[in-house]
Amino acid sequence: AQSVTQPDIHITVSEGASLELRCNYSYGATPYLFWYVQSPGQGLQLLLKYFSGDTLVQGIKGFEAEFKRSQSSFNLRKPSVHWSDAAEYFCAVILVNSGGSNYKLTFGKGTLLTVNP
């Protein structure tokens, strides 16, 4: 079955430490890949996206992610975490059908990030 997996439910890091959030997907072809962030009680904000080309993509707020086809992964990284980064992070994919249409945006279960001072 097609799926998106975020293995870490909750991660705690100290402010200033580096961060890596994991995401694995299971699809027959390369999907469009996204990372979103959500503050409590709010909608989702896009951090970055990957469609094709350079496998290392830069996003907002100093985040980056690397697409690794061999590992079916799209891990999110940040070199130095700020207290304001505490939030829930979601990896997502959009399938593209043979006709080139996007459909069925699917999310992982999310990783809650806590930042210690």
Next chain:
Amino acid sequence: DGGITQSPKYLFRKEGQNVTLSCEQNLNHDAMYWYRQDPGQGLRLIYYSQIVNDFQKGDIAEGYSVSREKKESFPLTVTSAQKNPTAFYLCASNPTQGYTEAFFGQGTRLTVV
């Protein structure tokens, strides 16, 4: 400003009543989605629509209904058949063509008492 508007932000209903959540977008997107969010469950797809007058069930459609009579609007009805309706509901939209992400509304928190 272009965007997605969900209303109301908070909604309270008595058990056994149907309730309709509004989602409107002025982004000219063809595709729209409804998700349910519960703690630890991520976002689960309820229904999605890629074109007016057509929609498909997602992973947890039971107890919900939708309509797509206009491109801009994709209302979700939570029926009395939905056993655990209390949740945070998110609406999203995106074009069906091209390289672009989905845009989200701010959500509606439904509490059934």
